[in-house]
Each structure stands twice: as structure tokens, then as C-alpha cells.
Amino acid sequence: MLKEKILQSVTILSFSIFLFFVLLNTGNASANKLNIITTSTDLRSITEFIGGGKVEVESITQGYANPHQVDPKPSFMVRLSKADVFIRIGLDLEPWALLLIDGARNPRIRFGEPGHIIASVGVDIQGPDLQAGTMIDRSLGDIHIYGNPHYWLDPLNGKIIAQNILEGLKRISPENAEYFNENKRLFDREIDTRLSRWQEKMKPYSGTNIVAYHRSWPYFSKRFGINVVDYVELKPGIAPSPAHIAALVKKINAEGIKVIIKEPCYENKIPNFISSKTGTSVLTLPVSVEGVKEVKDYFDLFDYIIDNLISTFTKQGITPK
Amino acid sequence: MRKVFIYLYFIMSFFIFMPEIVLANQDTLNQEVKELKSLIMEMRNDYETRINDMQMKIVKLEEQKSIEADEAPLEKELELLFNDSEEQAVSSVPAAPGGFTGGTMLRNLMMDVSVIGDSIANVTWPEKSIDEGRAGSPFAENEFADRISLREVELGLQGVLDPYARADFFLTAEDGGEISIEEGFVTWLYLPFGIQAKTGIFRTNFGKMNKTHRPEIDQIDYPRPIKNFLGEEGQKEPGISISGLIPNPWDIYSELTVEILTPSDVGVKGKDQIYLAHLKNFFAITDSSSIELGFSFQTRDISDTVDATLTKGNFRQTMEGVDLTFRWDPPGQKLYKSFIWQTEFFASQREAGSFDDDGFTQDVKDINSLGFYTFGEYQLTRRLFAGVRFDYSQFPTNDKDSEWAISPYLTFWQSEFSRLRLEYSHKERNSVTMPVEEGDNALTLQATFTIGSHRPHPF
Numbered sequence: 001m002l003k004e005k006i007l008q009s010v011t012i013l014s015f016s017i018f019l020f021f022v023l024l025n026t027g028n029a030s031a032n033k034l035n036i037i038t039t040s041t042d043l044r045s046i047t048e049f050i051g052g053g054k055v056e057v058e059s060i061t062q063g064y065a066n067p068h069q070v071d072p073k074p075s076f077m078v079r080l081s082k083a084d085v086f087i088r089i090g091l092d093l094e095p096w097a098l099l100l101i102d103g104a105r106n107p108r109i110r111f112g113e114p115g116h117i118i119a120s121v122g123v124d125i126q127g128p129d130l131q132a133g134t135m136i137d138r139s140l141g142d143i144h145i146y147g148n149p150h151y152w153l154d155p156l157n158g159k160i161i162a163q164n165i166l167e168g169l170k171r172i173s174p175e176n177a178e179y180f181n182e183n184k185r186l187f188d189r190e191i192d193t194r195l196s197r198w199q200e201k202m203k204p205y206s207g208t209n210i211v212a213y214h215r216s217w218p219y220f221s222k223r224f225g226i227n228v229v230d231y232v233e234l235k236p237g238i239a240p241s242p243a244h245i246a247a248l249v250k251k252i253n254a255e256g257i258k259v260i261i262k263e264p265c266y267e268n269k270i271p272n273f274i275s276s277k278t279g280t281s282v283l284t285l286p287v288s289v290e291g292v293k294e295v296k297d298y299f300d301l302f303d304y305i306i307d308n309l310i311s312t313f314t315k316q317g318i319t320p321k
Numbered sequence: 322m323r324k325v326f327i328y329l330y331f332i333m334s335f336f337i338f339m340p341e342i343v344l345a346n347q348d349t350l351n352q353e354v355k356e357l358k359s360l361i362m363e364m365r366n367d368y369e370t371r372i373n374d375m376q377m378k379i380v381k382l383e384e385q386k387s388i389e390a391d392e393a394p395l396e397k398e399l400e401l402l403f404n405d406s407e408e409q410a411v412s413s414v415p416a417a418p419g420g421f422t423g424g425t426m427l428r429n430l431m432m433d434v435s436v437i438g439d440s441i442a443n444v445t446w447p448e449k450s451i452d453e454g455r456a457g458s459p460f461a462e463n464e465f466a467d468r469i470s471l472r473e474v475e476l477g478l479q480g481v482l483d484p485y486a487r488a489d490f491f492l493t494a495e496d497g498g499e500i501s502i503e504e505g506f507v508t509w510l511y512l513p514f515g516i517q518a519k520t521g522i523f524r525t526n527f528g529k530m531n532k533t534h535r536p537e538i539d540q541i542d543y544p545r546p547i548k549n550f551l552g553e554e555g556q557k558e559p560g561i562s563i564s565g566l567i568p569n570p571w572d573i574y575s576e577l578t579v580e581i582l583t584p585s586d587v588g589v590k591g592k593d594q595i596y597l598a599h600l601k602n603f604f605a606i607t608d609s610s611s612i613e614l615g616f617s618f619q620t621r622d623i624s625d626t627v628d629a630t631l632t633k634g635n636f637r638q639t640m641e642g643v644d645l646t647f648r649w650d651p652p653g654q655k656l657y658k659s660f661i662w663q664t665e666f667f668a669s670q671r672e673a674g675s676f677d678d679d680g681f682t683q684d685v686k687d688i689n690s691l692g693f694y695t696f697g698e699y700q701l702t703r704r705l706f707a708g709v710r711f712d713y714s715q716f717p718t719n720d721k722d723s724e725w726a727i728s729p730y731l732t733f734w735q736s737e738f739s740r741l742r743l744e745y746s747h748k749e750r751n752s753v754t755m756p757v758e759e760g761d762n763a764l765t766l767q768a769t770f771t772i773g774s775h776r777p778h779p780f
Contacts, residue, residue: 065652074574
């Protein structure tokens, strides 16, 4: 009987503590700034441009991490539970985000609500050609059925991302619409100015063949006219096999390819091995803001990639056309 | 003089012909005046029409404004009504469509459909355990020993029901046998005060590993204490589960779950529910490392079960659990490096007794038993993981006997969707109630494979 009484008391006490904390949580902390959580540092950077002083932005992933592989840690759920806006890349890149949203229990940011912004809307997506009737299954690797999700690596797509963010912010905070509009105008102007400079720099290297580790570069290569002719990975998300590396070494030697680019989240061992057999340069390039410490915002990202590509091309004796 | 006459002639001619010229011009002028007058009239009519239209518009606008002014309080009231915190969950979403739409949803595949296959090949030595099948032995039989089998096939159907809830179904068939429900539940995600609730059949929230389906755990089979304390394949029961986040000034993830479950034992009556509580706390130490600490508790009346050891009323079994998980996986090297260490402790207090020939209770006693497991797993390369697990467990109905096992293993992920695992296991049994012989060994190869879309698992 004594045990039952103890159990009863413990149960009642637990419920009381729980209810106390639940009731304590009913008042949301009022903040002047919109609390925004993004899934990537690139989205965070663009949101900071558009939102300016009216927003407080945090990214779930780090710029040097692999965006495909993120653990839905409960600590992210706590952050999302207080968010006014959630912005994600979309295109099946962040399946882990669904668990975070469910776990956050925040109806403001669930899919379909004004506080849930998908940045890919309106982007001309590259990827599986469904209309052409191409068969798509996992024999192609860990592909994204809706298309390649690394679209932020084209600066013009940055403007579309910014437009989606602008519309989302205006929905949530219409009183600041003019302020956001003006920031968007400045962002677009900055992109246009810098894009012509970046294209001018890359123009002499148009048509240069390179090898990449992962399929992160279709948007960048299309915009700046370089050719990614093969990949270190066997298939997207599938680790390279010895046979594939042997074939790749032959191809690089046969076609005179001089540069391998890789993302910070991938290993160096295999690219360095290929380099030792072919004389290619292995260049680690960030694919996101803060992928390396020099890249602090979205504009820095392209400055860094383009400057390092050109210096590596020069080092390898690739002459401007 | 002649010049004077010429001037006079012109002057006289002017005065003679002047009236005719004037009259002629007068007709033209009159005509022009008439045309001008007509034009002005036309313009006046036009302007009058326009002014009338504008006046009509102004009147309409004023009426509209008046209507809007009348409607403003209503809008405010509606805004207040839907801003009410208790209605927050349903305020900003469209009304749920009427009628049943499951057929359309299935046709459009608006859900995740996956099939997981779990195949094992197992050799044991010495020959199958001497304890198996012995009457009264607490030691379980390894039904998959010395054979190749498709141990389990699991079909997962997961999707969103409507703006408020989602549903998850997992059907399973063991060794090519009958299909049974592993789990099937609906979860309401956005109840007031951040509460979530689910109902159906589900794996209970006792401890850490019990919530994970067997093909997806880090070793080939559940640890001995889970098998002994919660059931051969863990604990899953029909019931209701309610959870909420506990706010705290440190922004630590702290989730309290309470569950009321109907045990699936034969002979259980309505009063004999399982009451379960679980407190999950998550601490992100750095970007790379984290600790999860959980506390579990459950209690139930076991008087009405068919357990032969129970003969008096109000017997109760209570269990407590503590789970601790440390993870290290640096975000920049996550593909290649990670480490996990996980430990769970289980304690059970079970009241037991019997009647003598005269109907008096005798041998009334509490069975206090313990168990724990601990494992560490390190990622060697992108696809290769090595780990070792140690299990120790007594039995809820027998705290004199115990068993322990050690299981080193290697896991090779061919891709995200297929996995091979080789595990060696050595098990020893200690019994005061019966003689036991030397420990037994097992070498098991497991192939686990997934097709379709499978929702990521909770961290």
C-alpha cells in the first residue's frame, strides 16, 4: 500500500510540474525582430540582406557541412518552436527538416503556412528529365527526384531566392514591406553589378574541362561556362569504387584535365591519389556561405570560388582564351 | 489734282462695297458661331454626363466605405476569435475537405511507402542451447539459430492526414509467416500548448532503443534486458500517448511523454492498464557532440494475467529505466567520422506469491531484478562501422538467474539503402534454479535493404 501511495504521489507531482511548465509557456516572448530559421547559411545570408535590421536569422546547418546529411537534433526543434519564419532550400534536399517541423510543434512554420518559405519556387531546375521519359531509380544513385538542389550556386537564382524570401517576409510583416522591397532592390543591383564582373573574369576560361567530386556544380558551370566532365563519386551519394577511380585517372590523362574541385565535406584521400597519378590540382571550394572562413556572405561565396578557380587555372597553365 | 480724284474714287468705292463685304462675312461668322455653339453644347452634355458618372461613383464609394466601416468591428471580432491561443492550431488553415479522400491520396502516392527486408544467416556452437525448451527456464530460445531466413519484412506507409495530423503504419511478417501490425497510429501534431497526442498501436516510449524497429537498430537483435523486461521484440501496445516540451530558461530540449496502454497479455481486464512516463532531455554540447538523457517509468497491475506465479490480488509490477546516449559526429566530416555510445539501465519490482493448500498466501515476496546494456560504435570509413555491445540481465520473474552477452560487430553500408552486418555473440547464463552448461556462441550475417521512401528516424 505504501508503494502505491508513493506512486500516486509521484504521478500527481509529475503532472503538476508538467502543467506548471506548460502554462508558463503560453506567453511567447515578444521580440521586435522576426525570428527566422533557415536550413542553410546561404539562405541565412540572403535573408539578412532582405530583412536587414528587422530580422534575426539563424541557420541549422553549417556552411562546411554536408547539407544532405543532417541529424534532426532535438535542439533544433527547440529553436524552431520559437521561430516566426522557416526557410528551406526545397527539392528534397532536407527530408530531415520534416521531422524538425513536426517536433517543433510550431503551427506558424508548418508546410503551407505563411511562415514556411521554400526558396526554390520559380527556379529553372536542372535534373532528371521526367518529361523526356527518362527512367529514374536508385541505380542512378541517391538522386533528387525533383532535380538538382544546388541551385543557389547561380547568382541569378540568388535573385529568385531573394524574391521568395521577400514575398514571405512581406506576408509575415506587411508593415515593413517598403523596407524589404528597398533591400531587395539593392540586393538585385549588387548581384547584377557583381555578376558582370564575375562573368568578365570567367569568360577567358569558358569551355575549360574539370572534374568535380559531387554533383554540386551544374548551375555554377552553366552560368560561368565551365564543363564538369566527370565526378569522383561513382553516382550521386555513392562512394567511389577502385574501378571507377582507375577509369577516371585514364580519362583525366587522356583528356588533359587539370583541375579537380571538391566540397569541404568530402575527403581528400581519393582526390589526392588521382592528383598524384595525373598531375591535376585538387581545389577545395565552398558550396555555401561559411564553407571556408573567408566566405562570410553570399557575394563572398562567388568571389572566393571564381578567384580560386582562376588562380588554379593559371597555376596549371590553362591560358585565357 | 488727278491723284486727289483717284484717292476719292477708292474711298467712295470702299464705302459703296463695304456693306456687301460685311454682309458676306456676317453669314460666315454666323455659321461659325452656330457651329461653335453646337460644339459647346455638345461638350457641355459630355461633361455633364461625365460629372454625373463621377458623382454616381462617389456615391457608390461612399456607400462602400460606409459598409466597410460597418464591417470593421466584425472583422476585428473575427480576428480576435481566431487569434485566441487555444484555437491557434486551426485558425490559419483552410477547412478540412469534406468526405473521405484516402483513395485519391493513395492514387497520387501522397505518402511515403517503403519496404524493409531483414535477412539473416546464423551459425551457433556448441549445438543449440541446452536450456531451450526446458520447463521453467527463463532463458529464451533463439528461434533463428542455425539457419538462413528472411527474419522480417516490414511495410511502412507514412503520410500526412490533413493539416492537423499524420498517420504511420508498419505491417510486418516474420520468417515468411503471417502479417501483423508492428505499429499503426495517428499523431495530432498541433494541439494547444504545443502538445502532441497519438493513438493506435505503437512502440512504447520506455527507454531509447525500444522505439526503434528491429531491422533498424545498431546491432542484429535487441539487447537481453529489452527482451527480458519489455518483450522478445520490445514493448508495443495499443494506447494513447501525450507529449509536451517543458520550457526552461536554458532552451534545453526536455520532452515529457505520458502514455496509457492496454497490455496485450491474455486475460487482462480494463483496470489493468499500463501507466508510463518518459522524460527525454537533449543537451547539445558542441556542434559535434551531444548527450541525451532519458528517464522512464511504468507501472501496472498484474493480478489478472495468466502468469502462474501470481495468486493474490493487487499484485503490481513497476519498472524504471535510465538511458544515456553520447554522440559525436563532426558536421564537416559527418560522412566519414562518428561515434556513438549508448547505455540503458532497467529495474523491475514485481510482487509475487502463491497460495498454500488451505488457501492462505505464502511465499509473498518482491522480485527485484536489474538489467543493462551498453554499446559503442565507431565509424571507420565512409561505409564501415565497428562496434561492441555488452548485455547483462536478470528476469522480471526471477532475480536469481541472469545472463550476459558480448557482441562485437562490423557494419558495412553499401549505400543509404542497403547494409550488411557481421556479428559474433558469446552468451553466458548463471542459474541457481537449474544447471546450465557452457556458454553458447553465434556468428550471424545480416543483410538489410530498403526500397521506397522511408521517413527519416527521430534522432
